Amino acid sequence: MSTQYSCAEQPPSRRASEFFAGASATVPLLVGAAPFGIIFGTLAEPNGLSALGAIAMSLIVFAGASQFIALGLLAAGASIPIIIATTFIVNFRHILYSANLVAKVRHLPHYWRALMAFGLTDETFAAVNNRYQQQGNLQQAHWFYLGSFLAMYTNWVFCTYIGLTLGNIFPQMQNWGLDFAMSVTFLGMVVPYLKTKPMLVAVLVAAVLAIVSHDLPHKLGLLLSAFSGIAVGLSLMMLENRKKKQQVGQ
Amino acid sequence: MNETFLIGGMFAVTFSVRYVLFAMAGKVKFPPWLNRALEFVPPVVLMAIIAPNVTMPKGELWLSPLNPWLIASVVAVITALIRKDLLTTIVVGMLTFAGLRFGLGM
Numbered sequence: 001m002s003t004q005y006s007c008a009e010q011p012p013s014r015r016a017s018e019f020f021a022g023a024s025a026t027v028p029l030l031v032g033a034a035p036f037g038i039i040f041g042t043l044a045e046p047n048g049l050s051a052l053g054a055i056a057m058s059l060i061v062f063a064g065a066s067q068f069i070a071l072g073l074l075a076a077g078a079s080i081p082i083i084i085a086t087t088f089i090v091n092f093r094h095i096l097y098s099a100n101l102v103a104k105v106r107h108l109p110h111y112w113r114a115l116m117a118f119g120l121t122d123e124t125f126a127a128v129n130n131r132y133q134q135q136g137n138l139q140q141a142h143w144f145y146l147g148s149f150l151a152m153y154t155n156w157v158f159c160t161y162i163g164l165t166l167g168n169i170f171p172q173m174q175n176w177g178l179d180f181a182m183s184v185t186f187l188g189m190v191v192p193y194l195k196t197k198p199m200l201v202a203v204l205v206a207a208v209l210a211i212v213s214h215d216l217p218h219k220l221g222l223l224l225s226a227f228s229g230i231a232v233g234l235s236l237m238m239l240e241n242r243k244k245k246q247q248v249g250q
Numbered sequence: 251m252n253e254t255f256l257i258g259g260m261f262a263v264t265f266s267v268r269y270v271l272f273a274m275a276g277k278v279k280f281p282p283w284l285n286r287a288l289e290f291v292p293p294v295v296l297m298a299i300i301a302p303n304v305t306m307p308k309g310e311l312w313l314s315p316l317n318p319w320l321i322a323s324v325v326a327v328i329t330a331l332i333r334k335d336l337l338t339t340i341v342v343g344m345l346t347f348a349g350l351r352f353g354l355g356m
Binding site (some may be wrong): 031035049050052053056057060061062063065066067069070072080081083084085087088089090091092093094095096097098099101102105106110113114116117118120177179180181182183184185186187188189190191192193194198199202203206207208209210211214221222225226229230233234237238 | 252253255256257258259260261262263264265267268269270271272273275280283285286287288289290291292293294295296297298299300301302303304305306307311318319322323326327330331334336337339340343344347351
């Protein structure tokens with residue numbers, strides 16, 4: 001019943017329908033990302049990043065959380081290598097997403113994989129992962145991915161621009177405590193992870209250490225507390241696993 | 251000029267992380283302990299960013315029921331635990347913060 005097409009013979013209509021399905025599956029996630037982008041644009045200039053730099057960062061780096069953190073570090077006077085190292089740590093979570101998707105993309109040419117990697121955000125991963133869980137023809141699912149990525153990308157860059165404009169019209173906006181939007185967004189992202197004891201302890205250790213080490217130069221406290229939290233959480237998890245194995249063994 | 255280096259460097263590390271496994275197309279496998287360590291990365295890093303922001307919004311430790319950053323964070327966590335919906339958490343957290351800070355002038 002189903003007709004088998006090779007990549008080259010695929011009718012364009014199927015690509016288009018995948019593309020638009022990807023974009024529309026991403027719309028609810030845009031609602032969450034839009035204020036984020038606007039606030040990034042608003043805070044850029046007060047924190048020492050030029051308007052051009054802010055747009056360029058959204059266009060080229062395209063990674064919301066790390067862009068916010070870069071602003072905070074810039075304002076705190078951190079050096080560029082420190083900001084880049086922190087970006088690396090903050091965005092390292094994306095390797096988890098790519099590890100999940102790699103089996104679905106390995107048949108594609110390199111330029112497709114590079115493009116998809118560039119567009120790999122928390123939101124697009126969520127949308128695309130759903131698509132790949134479905135049965136049926138996944139031959140053209142990379143067009144779904146492209147639709148999701150371009151929806152996120154356009155939205156992010158456009159919202160950065162809106163934020164820059166609003167920040168210029170209302171310069172006092174930087175004193176409104178809008179930075180709290182970032183904290184509250186991250187809190188909302190952290191809570192669903194807190195399902196196991198090792199994870200809870202890891203997060204608490206990171207929180208306390210980040211506060212205690214706040215005055216270290218170059219914001220090194222962030223890296224220190226992240227590594228410590230991960231080390232403590234991993235150790236606890238391995239201890240628990242060993243205990244479970246022993247109980248099973250007895 | 252500094253911004254060129256900053257953005258170029260941030261792009262290089264971000265894209266590398268996103269691309270490395272796609273480029274190798276699954277020819278490399280992580281040891282299990284590293285896979286487990288990676289699972290801790292997102293929440294731990296995010297928490298290390300948030301904690302100082304909300305407990306020391308003016309540069310010094312401020313653990314008090316009068317600290318709107320802290321109180322709104324607690325409300326946001328409770329909301330996230332009950333509703334499990336990111337957008338609701340953000341909206342409730344922001345409204346609480348705005349109410350405390352501008353409504354009550356805290």
